[in-house]
Amino acid sequence: MEFWTFFSAKPLLWLVVTIVTFIATSWFNRRLGGTPLLHPVLVSLSLIIVFLLLTGTPYETYFEGAQFIHFLLGPATVALAVPLFDHFERVKKMLLPLLLACMAGAVTAAASAVLVAQALDASLGTLLSIAPKSVTSAIAIGVAEKLGGYPSLASGLVLITGAIGCILAPPIYRILNVTDEAVKGFTLGVSAHGMGTAYAFEYGLMAGAFGGLAMGMTGAFTAFMLPLLIPLMGIG
Amino acid sequence: MLVGFLILLLFQLVGELIVVLLGMPVPGPVVGMVLLLLCLIIKGEVPESLRIPSEALLKHLALLFVPAGVGLMTHFSLLKADWLAILLALIISTGLTIVVTALILNPSAKKLHQLERE
Structure with missing residues (x-):
């Protein structure tokens, strides 16, 4: 077991574990026809959590390796400007309805989540961590911190919301007869942030671009809106 | 590829700086994204060196949430x-x-x- 003691403390091991697990779960997910129920992110993080618990590894040790992947979230967010630019003409024509949809979606997401959790007697920390659940992790962490919630719980709830959004969106699109790629992508970005955006790229590059636009708009809007909405709802 | 990745990092850096200086409740990378978009609109095209790392990152966006x-x-x-x-x-x-x-x-x-x- 000496090599385990040596390697389990090295960032390299946890970096490799994260990438290998993700490649394996992505392959598995494709074999199953891409079901969002077994989304590679959710399956990966479940497997990694089980592995860390079995080996008695603290999250901090794991993150020393995984932080190199986590870091790329920043430049990846900036990179969203590229597909956005590619479809700028279309975005320009639709700016007003897009803004309206984004604002209505963001308020619906935060208010309904807090109201349901409150009705079911969730603790205050949970309420404040669930409020930013529809925006990208990077923003949700900062917002939860400002509101007095738990940043890491918020980032976990963001991920679960992302998976739920990817599962719920296709059947809702069929029921509401939504066929336009841009609408599909934008709605996924508003309701399911980066995971919805990643999922939207499977509809096509344009859907992905609108997902990214929605994620950016919703994130920025939510960061300003929540500090006003939460006192209005009588919590915080 | 390397120049493109540097461009992404620089825009993120400027975004983070603006957020800190103005005390904005918005994450730096989102501000960086808006700035890069404005620059691309002014320039009128995406340089190939920027497109390659950007599309590579976005293709694997889901991994970054793990x-x-x-x-x-x-x-x-x-x-x-x-x-x-x-x-x-x-x-x-x-x-x-x-x-x-x-x-x-x-x-x-x-x-x-x-x-x-x-």
Whole structure:
């Protein structure tokens, strides 16, 4: 077991574990026809959590390796400007309805989540961590911190919301007869942030671009809106 | 490729600086994204060196959420107490959000398609 003691403390091991697990779960997910129920992110993080618990590894040790992947979230967010630019003409024509949809979606997401959790007697920390659940992790962490919630719980709830959004969106699109790629992508970005955006790229590059636009708009809007909405709802 | 990646990092850096200087509640990378978009609009095209690393990163966007997600393991006791409230809140609110957003946007998309056909 000496090599385990040596390697389990090295960032390299946890970096490799994260990438290998993700490649394996992505392959598995494709074999199953891409079901969002077994989304590679959710399956990966479940497997990694089980592995860390079995080996008695603290999250901090794991993150020393995984932080190199986590870091790329920043430049990846900036990179969203590229597909956005590619479809700028279309975005320009639709700016007003897009803004309206984004604002209505963001308020619906935060208010309904807090109201349901409150009705079911969730603790205050949970309420404040669930409020930013529809925006990208990077923003949700900062917002939860400002509101007095738990940043890491918020980032976990963001991920679960992302998976739920990817599962719920296709059947809702069929029921509401939504066929336009841009609408599909934008709605996924508003309701399911980066995971919805990643999922939207499977509809096509344009859907992905609108997902990214929605994620950016919703994130920025939510960061300003929540500090006003939460006192209005009588919590915080 | 390397120059393109540097451009992404520089825009993120400027975004973070602006956020800190102005005390904005918006994350630096989002500000960086808006700035890069404005520069691309002014320039009128995406340089190939920027397109390659950008599309490579976006292709694997989902992987980048795994490390933060594993952090859920630090909140097991809270999850145990509130799991039903959390699950129902997430499912109901996410479904509502999709319906509201899609219903507002769907008529506009149809209008736009008609405009394009004319």
